[in-house]
Amino acid sequence: MxxxxxxxxxxxxxxxxxxxxxxxxxxxxxxxxxxxxxxxxxxxxxxxxxxxxxxxxxxxxxxxxxxxxxxxxxxxxxxxxxxxxxxxxxxxxxxxxxTALGMMLLVEEDLVDLDTPVRTYLPEFKLSDPESTRTATVRHLLSHTTGLVRTDASTFDTSVTAADVIEAAATTPLVGKPGEVFVYSNVNTIIAGEIIERITGRSxxxxxxxxxxxxxxxxxxxxxxxxxxxxxxxxxxxxxxxxxxxxxxxxxxxxxxxxxxxxxxxxxxxxxxxxxxxxxxxxxxxxxxxxxxxxxxxxxxxxxxxxxxxxxxxxxxxxxxxxxxxxxxxxxxxxxxxxxxxxxxxxxxxxxxxxxxxxxxxxxxxxxxxxxxxxxxxxxxxxxxxxxxxxxxxxxxxxxxxxxxxxxxxxxxxxxxxASRKADLEAARTYQPERAELVPWAGTYESLADPQPTQVSVVGGRTLMLESGFQAVRFSVELLPLGGDRFIATSQPLTGFVVRFVEGEGGRTIELETLLGAQPLAVRCGTDN
Structure with missing residues (x-):
């Protein structure tokens, strides 16, 4: 886990x-x-x-x-x-x-047609919308335009099979009709790989x-x-x-x-x-x-x-x-x-x-x-x-x-x-906060990625412990202070990520700083400690 x-x-x-x-x-x-x-x-x-x-x-x-x-x-x-x-x-x-190349080999052998519905090759394939089920094609799989949102269970759980992934697609939310929107998802490629296996009879x-x-x-x-x-x-x-x-x-x-x-x-x-x-x-x-x-x-x-x-x-x-x-x-x-x-x-x-x-x-x-x-x-x-x-x-x-x-x-x-990244690393190694600096961030937060709440507590007067989850999998992460509302995670699964506590109209939000912007992790309504 x-x-x-x-x-x-x-x-x-x-x-x-x-x-x-x-x-x-x-x-x-x-x-x-x-x-x-x-x-x-x-x-x-x-x-x-x-x-x-x-x-x-x-x-x-x-x-x-x-x-x-x-x-x-x-x-x-x-x-x-x-x-x-x-x-x-x-x-x-x-x-x-x-995998795309493998599919094109089959296309050139007239074993696959890019614009033929996926269900022609995988009859059990379903999406959460019946019309999308009928119209999703091989081309949509290869271009990540089936409408499926990203899910990664198969990447991190080796017991998940391709059949499980195909079955889960039937209840996975869609962001648009096939061909409308690009959403990168390993699920599309897993399904494409299954078509290759089904057509060729080989792994x-x-x-x-x-x-x-x-x-x-x-x-x-x-x-x-x-x-x-x-x-x-x-x-x-x-x-x-x-x-x-x-x-x-x-x-x-x-x-x-x-x-x-x-x-x-x-x-x-x-x-x-x-x-x-x-x-x-x-x-x-x-x-x-x-x-x-x-x-x-x-x-x-x-x-x-x-x-x-x-x-x-x-x-x-x-x-x-x-x-x-x-x-x-x-x-x-x-x-x-x-x-x-x-x-x-x-x-x-x-x-x-x-x-x-x-x-x-x-x-x-x-x-x-x-x-x-x-x-x-x-x-x-x-x-x-x-x-x-x-x-x-x-x-x-x-x-x-x-x-x-x-x-x-x-x-x-x-x-x-x-320069900023290395300054953060140096601050994490050397900064020694007072316990009073950390206490305001402690408390219970509503997780945005897990049904259980996220807990933040002060440990030893020098660090915070973040207990959270993702898709019902729990973890504990140590946070070293960088000063103010910024911390850096020193343990998996977030090693090296900068974590911020951001005050807003809806309460305090815990965010991860990434190259794609701040990623909200949890939120606490109100500003009480």
Whole structure:
């Protein structure tokens, strides 16, 4: 139960990450890079240091050829074993694009039609609205436009099966009719994976390995944590403990959720995947199918990585005169790919976040180029964003703007830039409050995520204890004071999150500060103690 709660909150609201050290391992190149590799290496190491990332796998494809693959830092802070181009990383939701590709293989074999209702392939499939049940198609699954809201039970409870997920869809709230609204949900991908299994009579894992991974030469990529642990060269997941620094943590195990996030691969192998997606690798599907996957199907302003559209919008609202122009614009969603514009160029990208690991693949299809960034640090979204856009800039032959400076300027308005983050960590380690400073926050609050109330109590006169829950799973979290109404969580499932007690007209609200804005956790009517 504890693990379920910890993973649920980390998965939904990832924010800060783990520490550094860099080493470089050579890799045989198929093409000469057009950029200064020494300068790129220096940049990556500096950004790793700034964002507390222990290890990175990086791959660059230019004009359809692999031009650069490097490992930086360590795959395990306890052993200091170096990351190499062949180090395996869990790539999380980047896996979804493999599931979309698997579906397109079946489309080209006339076994699946994108615009045929899901019920044609899964007769038991139902949504909470009868009309939506009839009209939801495979296309809607692949573009997250079924109308289903996000639920993650299968991600955190290995006893949940795909059949359970399909059954639960019948009672899950809908935010719109199929095709109307983008709402990112693993449920859509689990159902898509079940269609693949139903049509082929094979497991999603076997189908993906034999029809995609092996033809692309991704021979050491794995499809489960059990397989991954049998590998010798593996990046361990890391989280940042507020008091003790970087710590390794457990891998997130996928079961029913596998089509949405189970693949583990190296930077070298993902470079081959990028070449294929650009139309320069093994011809698994037609160019028309690649273009269909990479085409925006629906507006998706909330899908862009934290630090771009969402963070900038809040920053503009707070201090419009201080916020630089947006780096990424025109966010849409294709078939398990995000589609956006950067410096006038179309980017096709997808990230993945699992416990202690973060990944991204970005394609520049108009120039047949791309970049892979893999990190063994939890919630390293801004690090990933900085590196992927910097490399995209190099691939476009542009020397400006300063991507990192712009992201920091946007985040500074929100108090979530690196300087603010590190100041919070230092305050948490050194600040010694008086008990009287903490007493006003103690009390009983109505939880917004759990039927049981949230309790806040003073412990030892120096810290608070937050007892809350999520979807009926209870947990206790220690809060270290940062001064005033701000605290930082030092224990799972919220390690590293800043918690605020906000006074408003409706009473006092407990909020989590994230890159997507304040997330209300609980509220107490009135202001009595």
């Amino acid at each position: 504890y693990t379920f709660a910890r993973r649920t909150f980390r998965y939904l609201m990832l924010t800060i990450v783990a520490a550094l050290v860099s080493s470089v391992v050579s890799f045989p190149l198929l093409a000469q890079p057009s950029f200064d590799t020494a300068q790129l290496d220096t940049f990556v190491k500096e950004i790793m240091d700034a964002y507390d990332v222990p290890g990175v796998g990086l791959a660059v494809v230019e004009n359809g050829e692999i031009s650069y693959v490097r490992g930086y830092g360590v795959r395990d802070v306890t052993t200091e074993a170096p990351v190499t181009p062949d180090t395996q990383f869990a790539i999380g939701s980047t896996t979804k694009s493999f 999603w894992e076997d189908f993906t390995r034999e029809r995609i991974l092996e033809p692309l030469g991704m021979s050491t990529a794995t499809l489960s944590i059990e397989e991954l642990k049998r590998q010798d060269n593996v990046a361990l997941p890391h989280v940042l403990d507020v008091r003790n620094g970087l710590q390794t943590t457990d891998f997130l195990i996928s079961e029913a959720d596998a089509p949405a996030g189970a693949i583990n691969a190296s930077a070298a192998e993902m470079a081959r995947y990028v070449r294929f997606q650009l139309g320069d690798g093994a011809p698994l599907v037609s160019q028309a199918s690649l273009m269909e996957m990479h085409k925006g199907q629906v507006a998706a302003p909330d899908f862009s990585l934290p630090g771009t559209v969402a963070a900038r919008a809040q920053a503009v609202a707070a201090r419009p005169e201080d916020v630089p122009p947006a780096l990424v614009t025109d966010a849409e969603y294709g078939f398990y790919w995000g589609v956006e514009r950067f410096l006038g160029e179309k980017l096709v990208q997808h990230s993945g976040n699992v416990d202690g690991l973060t990944a991204n693949v970005t394609l520049l299809p108009e120039s047949r180029s791309g970049v892979v960034v893999l990190a063994n640090a939890e919630g390293a979204n801004i690090f990933i964003e900085t590196v992927r856009l910097h490399v995209a800039q190099l691939l476009l032959g542009r020397s400006s703007p300063d991507v990192n400076a712009i992201l920091q300027a946007q985040l500074e308005v929100l108090g979530q830039d690196n």
